[in-house]
Amino acid sequence: MNSPTNQPASNAPDSSAKAPALPIWLIIVFFMLLYWGAVYFDEHGGWFDAQIYSPYVSAEQLKTYQVGGGPNVFEQGRQVYGRTCFTCHGAAGMGQPGTFPPLAGSDWVNEEQPGRMIRLVLQGFSGPGLKINGQPFNTGGAMVPWNSLSDDEIAAVITFVRGNKEWGNKAGPVTPAQVAAIRAKVKSHSQPFSPTELEAISPAD
Amino acid sequence: MKFGPLVFLAAFLGLSASWYGLVLTPQVQLGRATQETNSVVKTELYPVGRPGLAREGLEVYRANGCAYCHSQQVEQKGTLIDVVLTEVGTNSMNVANALNEAHVGDGKFNGPSVGAGLPKPVLKGATIENASVLANVLKKAGATAELHLVPTGSDIERGWGMRRSVAQDFISDATVMPGSLRVGPDLANVGARLPDLNWQLVHLFNPAAVTKGSPMPPYRFLFERRKIGKQPSPDALKLMGEFAPAAGYEIVPKPEAKALAAYLISLRSDVPLYEAPLTPPPAPAAATNAPAK
Amino acid sequence: MNATSTTSSASDSISIAEIDASCRVPLFTLFVSAAAWLVMASVFGLLASLKFHSPSFLSDCACLTYGRVHPVAVNALLYGFAVQAGLGVSLWIIARLGETRVVQPWLIAAGSKLWNLGLTVGVIGILAGDSTGFENLEIPRYGVVFLFLGYLVIAFPTLVTFHNRKERALGPSQWFLLAALFWFPWIYFTANYLLLSHTPVRGVTQPIVAWWYSGNLNLVWLGLVGLAVIFYFIQQLMNRPLYSRQLALLTFWTIILFASWSGIPQSAPVPAWIPSISTVATILTIVTVLSVMMNVCKTCGRGCSQTENPTPGKFIAFGSMAFAIAWLMNVLSAVPGVSSVTNLTWFGVAQWQLNVFGFFGMAMFGAIYHIVPQVTGMEWPCAKSVRRHYWLAALGIILIALPLAIGGLVQGFRWANVNVSNVDVAKSALMFLGVSTLGEVLILVGNLMLLGNLIGLSVRYYKIHFVPVYKDATAELKPAEVKP
Numbered sequence: 010m011n012s013p014t015n016q017p018a019s020n021a022p023d024s025s026a027k028a029p030a031l032p033i034w035l036i037i038v039f040f041m042l043l044y045w046g047a048v049y050f051d052e053h054g055g056w057f058d059a060q061i062y063s064p065y066v067s068a069e070q071l072k073t074y075q076v077g078g079g080p081n082v083f084e085q086g087r088q089v090y091g092r093t094c095f096t097c098h099g100a101a102g103m104g105q106p107g108t109f110p111p112l113a114g115s116d117w118v119n120e121e122q123p124g125r126m127i128r129l130v131l132q133g134f135s136g137p138g139l140k141i142n143g144q145p146f147n148t149g150g151a152m153v154p155w156n157s158l159s160d161d162e163i164a165a166v167i168t169f170v171r172g173n174k175e176w177g178n179k180a181g182p183v184t185p186a187q188v189a190a191i192r193a194k195v196k197s198h199s200q201p202f203s204p205t206e207l208e209a210i211s212p213a214d
Numbered sequence: 215m216k217f218g219p220l221v222f223l224a225a226f227l228g229l230s231a232s233w234y235g236l237v238l239t240p241q242v243q244l245g246r247a248t249q250e251t252n253s254v255v256k257t258e259l260y261p262v263g264r265p266g267l268a269r270e271g272l273e274v275y276r277a278n279g280c281a282y283c284h285s286q287q288v289e290q291k292g293t294l295i296d297v298v299l300t301e302v303g304t305n306s307m308n309v310a311n312a313l314n315e316a317h318v319g320d321g322k323f324n325g326p327s328v329g330a331g332l333p334k335p336v337l338k339g340a341t342i343e344n345a346s347v348l349a350n351v352l353k354k355a356g357a358t359a360e361l362h363l364v365p366t367g368s369d370i371e372r373g374w375g376m377r378r379s380v381a382q383d384f385i386s387d388a389t390v391m392p393g394s395l396r397v398g399p400d401l402a403n404v405g406a407r408l409p410d411l412n413w414q415l416v417h418l419f420n421p422a423a424v425t426k427g428s429p430m431p432p433y434r435f436l437f438e439r440r441k442i443g444k445q446p447s448p449d450a451l452k453l454m455g456e457f458a459p460a461a462g463y464e465i466v467p468k469p470e471a472k473a474l475a476a477y478l479i480s481l482r483s484d485v486p487l488y489e490a491p492l493t494p495p496p497a498p499a500a501a502t503n504a505p506a507k
Numbered sequence: 508m509n510a511t512s513t514t515s516s517a518s519d520s521i522s523i524a525e526i527d528a529s530c531r532v533p534l535f536t537l538f539v540s541a542a543a544w545l546v547m548a549s550v551f552g553l554l555a556s557l558k559f560h561s562p563s564f565l566s567d568c569a570c571l572t573y574g575r576v577h578p579v580a581v582n583a584l585l586y587g588f589a590v591q592a593g594l595g596v597s598l599w600i601i602a603r604l605g606e607t608r609v610v611q612p613w614l615i616a617a618g619s620k621l622w623n624l625g626l627t628v629g630v631i632g633i634l635a636g637d638s639t640g641f642e643n644l645e646i647p648r649y650g651v652v653f654l655f656l657g658y659l660v661i662a663f664p665t666l667v668t669f670h671n672r673k674e675r676a677l678g679p680s681q682w683f684l685l686a687a688l689f690w691f692p693w694i695y696f697t698a699n700y701l702l703l704s705h706t707p708v709r710g711v712t713q714p715i716v717a718w719w720y721s722g723n724l725n726l727v728w729l730g731l732v733g734l735a736v737i738f739y740f741i742q743q744l745m746n747r748p749l750y751s752r753q754l755a756l757l758t759f760w761t762i763i764l765f766a767s768w769s770g771i772p773q774s775a776p777v778p779a780w781i782p783s784i785s786t787v788a789t790i791l792t793i794v795t796v797l798s799v800m801m802n803v804c805k806t807c808g809r810g811c812s813q814t815e816n817p818t819p820g821k822f823i824a825f826g827s828m829a830f831a832i833a834w835l836m837n838v839l840s841a842v843p844g845v846s847s848v849t850n851l852t853w854f855g856v857a858q859w860q861l862n863v864f865g866f867f868g869m870a871m872f873g874a875i876y877h878i879v880p881q882v883t884g885m886e887w888p889c890a891k892s893v894r895r896h897y898w899l900a901a902l903g904i905i906l907i908a909l910p911l912a913i914g915g916l917v918q919g920f921r922w923a924n925v926n927v928s929n930v931d932v933a934k935s936a937l938m939f940l941g942v943s944t945l946g947e948v949l950i951l952v953g954n955l956m957l958l959g960n961l962i963g964l965s966v967r968y969y970k971i972h973f974v975p976v977y978k979d980a981t982a983e984l985k986p987a988e989v990k991p
């Protein structure tokens with residue numbers, strides 16, 4: 010207003026010789042708050058785990074609260090897999106190169122809609138031209154149809170494979186109703202599916 | 215300033231740190247979520263998508279700014295456990311002794327009484343550690359016990375939900391509006407609390423008709439007041455007393471009102487999930503046509 | 508205080524009058540638009556407030572329901588007033604401190620018109636039901652495009668003006684304003700693109716982006732610009748330099764590093780790490796408040812109003828105090844024990860009002876009342892109104908923030924008590940809302956005075972500067988002047 014210049018002097022390069030330093034108490038407060046913040050985040054932050062919501066504080070603690078009843082489809086699927094599938098696809102879902110395709114991290118397994126995978130299990134799979142994750146895969150043998158398994162068992166084993174985080178699969182589960190619906194659709198198709206046939210079918214079918 | 219570009223870069227990194235932490239990381243963690251299994255009934259998926267009319271109702275909710283007075287986020291302070299005895303097994307004396315030794319209840323369990331009125335909670339509001347210990351003790355004594363989860367918090371006590379809201383509850387909504395002010399009650403679970411379509415419509419038409427003294431404005435523009443034709447419309451609102459329209463007139467909801475009511479009724483989130491475990495209440499017994507005994 | 512004579516030769520140095528003259532057109536456009544939007548925001552805010560006391564007031568029209576009127580008031584205040592006034596004052600401070608003329612003043616004025624167009628279209632869209640549903644981001648897509656373009660058209664010449672500065676050393680005000688100038692388009696584009704494009708983010712990441720944006724706009728952007736203005740003017744009014752450059756440096760870095768993370772409420776339906784980090788960052792902004800208060804108090808000493816025309820100083824002083832209180836309220840509402848009471852209550856609304864109007868708005872008023880007479884060389888048509896505006900605005904915001912803060916606490920305690928019914932909780936807030944409605948009336952009257960003063964001054968300016976010229980040019984020629 011009535012100042013001689015428009016320039017606040019602290020903008021000048023040679024402004025006030027004794028520029029006051031930061032008060033020490035402010036620095037102490039700052040570091041105390043940082044320490045508190047670190048402790049608080051450690052206790053309440055769940056360490057960036059996307060599954061931990063307050064009031065739970067850790068993955069271990071959340072696990073202890075899983076006391077819900079109901080049939081454990083995942084475990085049932087694991088048992089079906091151990092009886093039936095692991096001989097070819099391996100205990101870790103890695104398959105055998107050149108013969109049996111892997112299930113771990115496969116794009117066929119991780120599709121959002123499980124239609125193709127259910128057809129595979131129900132009616133079997135054979136023929137050339139299989140591509141997994143974009144890479145061609147030579148299958149030595151064929152996959153036999155497993156329509157002798159019940160809808161519940163098929164749903165359980167597919168849920169287990171699709172949702173097995175240890176194998177890197179994170180697709181959604183499958184219900185027995187979905188299996189029954191596809192079983193009805195493929196009744197007329199007696200031969201195992203070939204890769205080209207399956208690729209032609211939309212996954213949402 | 216001597217270090218101009220350096221300071222600029224440092225400031226840019228500082229400001230983009232929040233973008234990285236609060237925009238990118240949550241998107242990576244939560245952005246591609248798909249349906250999850252119900253953690254109790256593992257053959258059910260959650261959430262099921264909203265039916266078409268409810269999805270239109272979400273747009274009406276958004277356009278009229280309902281989120282400025284209503285939130286959709288239930289909070290939870292903690293989780294307590296009830297230990298529920300389901301079967302006594304062969305030796306009820308053992309079970310009673312085990313319970314008395316564990317100083318459960320008033321320690322007055324005895325053989326005959328412990329098996330009466332099953333299933334019954336023998337320990338309420340315990341921590342998970344104590345509850346697990348008691349369940350093991352009961353198992354050793356030959357009984358079967360279940361652990362029931364009881365979420366706590368004022369929102370839950372008010373009946374606004376049975377568990378806290380989590381990210382999974384919102385993945386099927388086009389616009390997610392958790393709200394920022396609670397002038398009115400939380401709506402995350404209103405479909406479970408107030409599932410009657412006519413109640414919702416009457417409440418939208420004139421909130422004072424169902425809740426005396428409510429500060430919620432009436433949404434009359436979502437309805438139409440018209441003369442009754444040969445027969446009253448099946449959609450007409452059932453209004454009583456001073457709130458009923460004049461004789462010969464009826465209040466009929468417009469499509470927006472029906473959509474909004476359908477959306478409100480579709481708001482249910484009481485499904486147990488891995489990240490928000492819950493023991494759902496037992497389903498009511500199936501109705502039958504058999505004559506009452 | 509040294510006269511800064513770092514300018515090279517006499518022919519290069521520009522007089523203050525020339526700098527001010529180059530600012531005239533953009534500042535007029537920006538300030539008059541800002542004042543007009545401010546009045547509109549007050550009107551709609553009052554309308555929304557009245558609906559609490561009489562729920563069926565104007566409720567028969569879909570476009571005037573509370574859920575549409577309230578976002579219009581918020582967006583008009585934030586984008587119509589706050590951002591435009593902020594950009595105008597930034598431009599003037601950058602030009603003055605850089606001792607250089609404003610570049611392309613007419614382009615900046617055009618940018619302001621584009622901004623106004625976008626906001627008008629957006630407001631009409633909200634009233635018609637096209638609100639996006641996200642807090643502080645309700646303007647639909649078609650309005651956002653114009654707003655963003657308008658901002659770029661305003662910001663680019665401002666940046667060039669800064670680049671042309673003769674005085675190369677930078678002070679705190681300039682750091683703050685430059686950071687803010689770059690930060691707004693980044694957060695605005697990111698938030699709107701992620702939420703409103705053809706492939707928006709899904710699920711709960713939507714409100715997370717909206718909260719991130721809100722925190723950055725209300726705390727970081729308004730904080731940077733508001734504090735830049737406060738720092739500049741307290742130096743001007745007290746005729747001495749800022750107490751400590753180092754404290755200003757600390758303020759700058761704590762705002763950028765911590766205030767940009769705050770905004771996620773504790774109750775949010777998101778994994779626990781997100782609200783935790785937000786809480787820690789919010790509480791760390793205590794350091795920002797302490798550093799600002801220390802700087803301001805030590806610079807001002809006995810008070811900012813010891814000058815000839817004290818009112819702008821009073822506005823600035825009030826703005827600084829409101830800054831401290833609003834940011835401390837924000838910190839308080841993040842403290843883990845307190846947040847369970849104040850979350851989702853009127854306390855947050857009170858804090859927002861105090862921050863946007865009490866801190867930023869008052870600082871802008873002080874700046875505008877100081878700048879416009881300098882830039883035009885004319886006095887305000889009604890000097891008494893300036894003083895009255897101060898008292899109306901100060902009293903008004905106190906009558907809004909204090910009752911709503913207390914009402915929010917009451918509301919929080921009552922929601923936590925299961926025995927209180929929904930209606931009773933709502934009713935308990937009505938008394939506090941009543942007092943805040945009165946505050947809104949006072950603020951509306953004050954804002955009308957500002958608009959009146961600005962329009963009056965522009966009319967007078969037009970009469971003095973253009974009318975004689977026009978008359979001269981269109982006057983009848985005397986016979987002697989006609990050449991054969």
